[in-house]
Amino acid sequence: MTAEKDFIVRIENPHGFSSGLIYSPASQSEEAYVFTARHALVGDNGIAWEFNELSVGFLTENGWSEYKLQEGDLILFGENNETEDIGVLIVKKQFLPVSLNYDKCPEICLVPAKGHELEITGFPKAVLNQLKRTLHHLKPLKDRDYERQIQIEVSDPLTGEYNDDNLVEGYSGSPVFVKVNGRYFCCGLFLAYETKNKRILGIDLSLVNDLLASRSLPLLSLLQIETDPTVLEAAEKLNENSFRVLSRIRDSVGKVNLPRTEISAAALEVIKNGKLAIFTGKPGSGKSAMVKKILDGLKSDFEIFAFQGEQLDKKSIEEIFADKPFCFGISLSEVLDSPQFVKKKIFLIDSIEKILETDNAETILDFFELLFKREDITLVFTCRSYAAEHLKIRFLRQFPAFPDFDVPALDAAELECIAESYPMLRTLAKNKSLLKVLQIPFNLDKAVSLPQNSVKDDIDTEARFKQIMWEYVIEGREKVSDPRKRQLRGETFMAIALKRASAMSAYATVEHARADILHELTADHIIDPEPVYRRSFAAAHDIYEDWALTRHIDSNYLQYIAEEGNYGDFYDAIGTSPAVRRAFRIWISEKIQAMDGSAGQLVKSTLNDSAIQNYWKDEILVAVMQSHYSSDFLRENKDFLFLDQFKYFRRIIFLVRVSCQKPDFSLLNALDVDKRTQVYHNINLVPYGEVWINLIEFIFLNLNLLQPQMRLILSMLLQWEKGLKKNGP
Incomplete structure (x- = not known):
C-alpha cells in the first residue's frame, strides 16, 4: 500500500547521497518527475554527471529498489548553485523498479502566504543515508537572500547534536512539506544548513516550470493552498452544506437518467455567460435536477456552493454564515478570498421563493451586493413560476442582468424515453388529465416507483393523483402493513409541514412525535433533519409540503363548509401564513380545474361574506381569473x-x-x-x-x-x- 512518504527518494552520485521527491501530475501520465538539488546532479566542476553515474533509490515496505538513469531520461537543472540550486529528472514510469499509486503522491504548491506547519523528510547521514528521517519543529521565516529562497528556523533535537552539520548531510534535495489536514504538499527543497543560527536554507519550486519551458515541455501546476485553520474549517462547512443540499435533489425518473440534452445545453450557456441565472418552472418540473447535473459538469472550472432558500432566513448575509450550520469565525469575503477557492464561484440558491415567505426577504440584496462587488461570482436561483415575478418586481432596482429561463414540463419524446423502461406509462398517458400530471418529472418519478396497479388510468384529476401519492409515498401503504402506523406517518408529516408553515421557519420540531416514525420518514426521504442538531425537520421536497397543506385545507373545508356551511371558521382554521396561502391557491385552482360544483358556491359565498378578510377574496378571484x-x-x-x-x-x-x-x-x-x-x-x-x-x-x-x-x-x-x-x- 502506497503512502505519501514512499515518494521520497534517494539520489546517488559518485560523491555520495542526496534526497528528492518523485512526482506525477496524474496517475495516467507516462512520465514521472524527480525533484532534487542541482548539486546532486552536477559535479564540483559544473559538469552534469553521466546517466550511468546517477541512480534513484526507492525505500518501500518491500525494501530498497534502485533505478539507474537511462539515455532516454532527461536531466534539467538551474544555472548555478547559488540562486538556482534545483534539478529535475524526467523518467518513464514503466521502467521504474517499483509500482507506486500516484494518486497518493503529494501535490506540489507555492509557498503559502500564511503561517504553516512544515516537515522535511529525507535520507540523512545520521542514519547512514539508509532510512528516512523527518525534521520537525520547523518555523518558516520571511528572510530571503534571493527571490526564490526559503529560510526555515529549526529546533529539531537532531540539530542539537555537536556534529549536527554532518548529521543533516544527505537531506539536500529533500522535499519541504506543508501539512494541511493530514495532506502533504511539497512547496520547496532543502538545500543547506547554517550551523550557527540553526537555519535551513531551501528553494521554492517556481524554477521548475522555467526549466521545463526551456525544453518546450508541458508545465506543472503549482497549487495555492490555504493553511489558516479558521478558513479551512469555514471552507469545509461550506462544502459540507453544498454536498447536503445537492444530495437531496433527485435527478432521475425511477431508474432512468433523463438527459434533457437540448434544454440543459441552453441552461449551461446561461450559467456560463452571465452573472445571474434564474430557472423558473412549475413545482416538480425538474429545475433543481437540471441545475444539479449542469453544476456537476462545471466542478472542474468552478467552485460550487449550494444553499436551500430557507437558509437565507436571517437578517443579513453575515448572520447566515455566523450561525449554524456554518459558524464562521471570519467573514464570507475572507473565505472566498482564500487560495482554497481560486476558481470562479457559483452560488446556487435552491427554491429562492422560500425566503419570500419570511420576514427576511431583504437578505437577497446582500447576495446581489456580493455579486456586484466581486467578478468571480455567479448567482443561480431556482424558483417556482408563481413567485418569479414577485421576486423580480420586489427587487427590480437591484436586479443584475439576467435572461428568462422557464423549465418546461416533459414533452412526448421525453415521456416515451421513460416509457421504454416503464411500458405502463403508455396506457396512463392516454388519459389527458393524468398526462398533464405525469409531464411533471417529480410526479412521474413517484408514479413509476409505485406498484403496477396503484396508479390507474381512471384518475381524472390532479387531486385524485395526490391522494394516491399520499397513501403510497407519505403513509407507506405498500411497505407498512400496520394501518395505525401508516396513519401516524401521515399525521406526523402533516404536523411538521403545518408547524413549519405557521412559524415561517426553516425547520419545525413536533412534540411527542415517535422516534421510529421520524426515522422512517427520514430514511424514505420524506423529511430532512436540521443538519446540526437533527432534532427538527422539514419536508424533503416542496411538493410534499404542498400535499400536506392542501390536505389540511381540504379537511377543514369538509369540516366547516361541507358539513356546517361555516365559511368564516374555515378561513380562521386554515391559517394565514404565506405557505398556507400558497397552498390555498393550489387547492382552489384544483377544485376549479375539476369542475367541482362546490367551487362556484365557495367563490360566491366567500365574496358575499363581509366577515371574511379581503385577501382571501382576492386569492379566490385571482385563482378564478387565471383558470x-x-x-x-x-x-x-x-x-x-x-x-x-x-x-x-x-x-x-x-x-x-x-x-x-x-x-x-x-x-x-x-x-x-x-x-x-x-x-x-x-x-x-x-x-x-x-x-x-x-x-x-x-x-x-x-x-x-x-x-x-x-x-x-x-x-x-x-x-x-x-x-x-x-x-x-
Whole structure:
C-alpha cells in the first residue's frame, strides 16, 4: 500500500547521497518527475554527471529498489548553485523498479502566504543515508537572500547534536512539506544548513516550470493552498452544506437518467455567460435536477456552493454564515478570498421563493451586493413560476442582468424515453388529465416507483393523483402493513409541514412525535433533519409540503363548509401564513380545474361574506381569473359583479392588471438603476393569459351596462394593447 512518504527518494552520485521527491501530475501520465538539488546532479566542476553515474533509490515496505538513469531520461537543472540550486529528472514510469499509486503522491504548491506547519523528510547521514528521517519543529521565516529562497528556523533535537552539520548531510534535495489536514504538499527543497543560527536554507519550486519551458515541455501546476485553520474549517462547512443540499435533489425518473440534452445545453450557456441565472418552472418540473447535473459538469472550472432558500432566513448575509450550520469565525469575503477557492464561484440558491415567505426577504440584496462587488461570482436561483415575478418586481432596482429561463414540463419524446423502461406509462398517458400530471418529472418519478396497479388510468384529476401519492409515498401503504402506523406517518408529516408553515421557519420540531416514525420518514426521504442538531425537520421536497397543506385545507373545508356551511371558521382554521396561502391557491385552482360544483358556491359565498378578510377574496378571484373557468364565472355572476356600484367588477379589473401581467425585462439593462421601477410600472408590464380575452368579451357583451366604468375599461384596454405590440401579429 502506497503512502505519501514512499515518494521520497534517494539520489546517488559518485560523491555520495542526496534526497528528492518523485512526482506525477496524474496517475495516467507516462512520465514521472524527480525533484532534487542541482548539486546532486552536477559535479564540483559544473559538469552534469553521466546517466550511468546517477541512480534513484526507492525505500518501500518491500525494501530498497534502485533505478539507474537511462539515455532516454532527461536531466534539467538551474544555472548555478547559488540562486538556482534545483534539478529535475524526467523518467518513464514503466521502467521504474517499483509500482507506486500516484494518486497518493503529494501535490506540489507555492509557498503559502500564511503561517504553516512544515516537515522535511529525507535520507540523512545520521542514519547512514539508509532510512528516512523527518525534521520537525520547523518555523518558516520571511528572510530571503534571493527571490526564490526559503529560510526555515529549526529546533529539531537532531540539530542539537555537536556534529549536527554532518548529521543533516544527505537531506539536500529533500522535499519541504506543508501539512494541511493530514495532506502533504511539497512547496520547496532543502538545500543547506547554517550551523550557527540553526537555519535551513531551501528553494521554492517556481524554477521548475522555467526549466521545463526551456525544453518546450508541458508545465506543472503549482497549487495555492490555504493553511489558516479558521478558513479551512469555514471552507469545509461550506462544502459540507453544498454536498447536503445537492444530495437531496433527485435527478432521475425511477431508474432512468433523463438527459434533457437540448434544454440543459441552453441552461449551461446561461450559467456560463452571465452573472445571474434564474430557472423558473412549475413545482416538480425538474429545475433543481437540471441545475444539479449542469453544476456537476462545471466542478472542474468552478467552485460550487449550494444553499436551500430557507437558509437565507436571517437578517443579513453575515448572520447566515455566523450561525449554524456554518459558524464562521471570519467573514464570507475572507473565505472566498482564500487560495482554497481560486476558481470562479457559483452560488446556487435552491427554491429562492422560500425566503419570500419570511420576514427576511431583504437578505437577497446582500447576495446581489456580493455579486456586484466581486467578478468571480455567479448567482443561480431556482424558483417556482408563481413567485418569479414577485421576486423580480420586489427587487427590480437591484436586479443584475439576467435572461428568462422557464423549465418546461416533459414533452412526448421525453415521456416515451421513460416509457421504454416503464411500458405502463403508455396506457396512463392516454388519459389527458393524468398526462398533464405525469409531464411533471417529480410526479412521474413517484408514479413509476409505485406498484403496477396503484396508479390507474381512471384518475381524472390532479387531486385524485395526490391522494394516491399520499397513501403510497407519505403513509407507506405498500411497505407498512400496520394501518395505525401508516396513519401516524401521515399525521406526523402533516404536523411538521403545518408547524413549519405557521412559524415561517426553516425547520419545525413536533412534540411527542415517535422516534421510529421520524426515522422512517427520514430514511424514505420524506423529511430532512436540521443538519446540526437533527432534532427538527422539514419536508424533503416542496411538493410534499404542498400535499400536506392542501390536505389540511381540504379537511377543514369538509369540516366547516361541507358539513356546517361555516365559511368564516374555515378561513380562521386554515391559517394565514404565506405557505398556507400558497397552498390555498393550489387547492382552489384544483377544485376549479375539476369542475367541482362546490367551487362556484365557495367563490360566491366567500365574496358575499363581509366577515371574511379581503385577501382571501382576492386569492379566490385571482385563482378564478387565471383558470379556464373565468369566462363562465363572469357570465354566471354578472349581476353579483355589478352590485354596489360595480364593486367586484372593478376589483377583478384591478387584480387582473396586477396578477395577470408579467414584466418585460428585455430593455432593463439599458435603463439607469434609479429609473427602472418607474419605467417598469409605466411601460414594462405585459398582459398574459386568456382572462384578458374573456374579460374584454364580457365587457363587449355588457357595454350598455358598463358605461359608468368606461374610464377604467379604457385604461385596461390600453394595457392589453401593449401585449399585442409585444407579441406582434
